[in-house]
Amino acid sequence: MPTMRINVGPVHPSTHGVLRLIVDVDGDTIKKVEPHIGFLHRGVEKLSETRMYMQNVSYYNKLDYVAPLSWEDLYVGAVESVMGIEVKEQAQYIRIIMLEFQRIANHLLWLGTFCNDLGQMFTEFMWTFRERDKILKFFERVTGQRMFYNYMRLGGIRKPVPSNFNDDAYNLIEYLYKNISEYTKVLDANNIFKERLKGVGILSAEDAIEYGVSGPVLRASGVYEDVRKSHPYYAYNKINFHVPLKAEGDSFARYQVRYEEMFQSIKIIRDALMAMPGGDAVGMPVKLIIPPAKNNIIIERRELPKGEGLLYIVPDKQKPYRISIRAPAFTNLAVLPKLAEGAKYADLFAILGSLDIVMAEIDR
Template identity: 45%
Template sequence: MNTSQTKDICTEEFLINMGPQHPSTHGVLSLELKLDGEMIRDCTAHIGYLHRSMEKLAENRTYTQFIPYTDRLDYVASMNNNMGYVMAVEKLLNLEISDRAKYIRVIAAELNRIASHLIAIGTFAQDLGAFATPLFYCFREREKIIDIFDQICGNRLTYNYMRIGGVQFDLPKGIDEKIKKFIKYMRSKVDDYDWLLTYNTIFLARSKHIGLLPKDLAINYSVSGPNLRASGVKWDLRKDEPYLVYEKLEFDIPVGENGDSWDRYKVRLEEIRQSLKIVEQALGALPEGDPTVKIGRIHKPSPSEIYLRTENPRGELGFFIISDGSAYPYRLKIRSPSFSNLAVLPELVKGLKIADIVCILGSLDILMGETDR
């Protein structure tokens, strides 16, 4: 080879557009990756492909009319979104709800948290290449929760169940037996996941020490939910700023040690166990009464503003509502957990392999519906 030829040979970075159509970007996320072979040099996230301008829509809907829209924020945990929103409006109106409604809300929210974490775990394992098997197992269990919700409110995915001042319907007859049966069933299944997946050597090799998110960085990025707890921060709004009846219920906050992908997975798995515990207690303590709404649908709160955040499966969902005395919110801001959780991604992936970005993205468990709103 002569010298003029060798001079022409050079290496260059490889630009790759991962998404918005890609099997493992969890919806329509686009990642612009600069690769050096398999190594990631730089990562830029482009979001907004699912932007529906929810906040603008809210300004033209009455407070009640906006509830179904919240279903479409985090569409795998609609109950929790419903709840966060109606609680914010109730705070704005200074409305007290009946005890039974509070307990029903807790049961619905925790069941939906389990359903959401099941999807998170299933898709995370799928992203690691455990080809569809864990996903199907998780969906099998989730189906049972959906059946319960179907019986409670007639919907399978977008529930529109919470109402300002209560819930849409009382629990149907015989549902508590069904939920109790589910709790027993789910407990054994979570143990199954531990056996099948959690301590699998390849699974550990792929997810341990991958995507380390230190404590202070997580707080600085305003990461919340299981991702924050996996970094070792014992922070859960259900304990630290208890709402509804969470202070009366006994449960633990699982925390991780290193803040790696495996910890994030493990925290979710433990949270399923804790949620089962909460549902069991709430079901046992369910008071008599009428949880449905007895007031009109049009609310005209006096001009004020409130900010309320609740612990969603993916993190802290906040609603910042400003009223001007009319039946429509003057401004409604949705602080979605996935938005902040996703912002930390470019920080985590630099210098890792292309397979790791999929692992980290899966472990962060972002959902584009609420990221883009």
């Protein structure tokens, strides 16, 4: 039977951006997948060279509009390293709390759209969006914004937290714990869900390293790697948590890793709230800040919800000379041709969805 070429897109069924796939099929078995990207290219790396350090923050939180705060934190953290600024102790804990809430919000949105990708699982989509909205409303109370926060400042955060911050956060994690626990009843106990995912898109540990995937995709293949553990930042080394691992490497394992990560994030938030010291958390105001004279190249890494983010900064006097971005979804998408080869056409989106991509950070 001759192979047939199918064009998928340029569209993504779950609004993570615009992606086009060229799929060669033999019957309904996939022979080859070629991702075509670049529909959302804004030239962030080039634009960053034209503006002063703190003016760039709003480019970086739009790299991943599902988890804006995480990218914002990575960029501001990198600028802090360039300037040699220490983060205030209370601000470290507030950042951890906010980043872990952001991780839960990211995984919730992923889970909802992933179930949507699988087809006819709209209940789960509504449930996860209900929970995600609670987190966004909490962010609105704390930062003043629902999505693009611009909350990080050099050495701290933009404004002091509200007086009821602790109670508010406690109530929210209690609510999240109760509601996220319910998901197993419609997911893990659901035969359709399991049949669609188990044994689909298997990525071995060797291939995962070879293709350079990171984050939950890497950990679902049984490779222990988490920047929060290997290169601890803020107060992560003072907080006790474990990194979920699964050995299977299929789509179901990637779901399980993310699902468990949400509970670990809840635990981190609870411990950080208990350990949070008092004092001052407000960072420096935005103004012209000139870095120290010796221009060291800075490499800053963070564990973003989608994987490991890395910024390579060559500093200059007022503006960065060059910023290079390692976006986790970029390499996670590059493994798709390998995973989809030999799979059934109907499983293509069960595989693509499980990688958790967002096109804004792939195209940059």
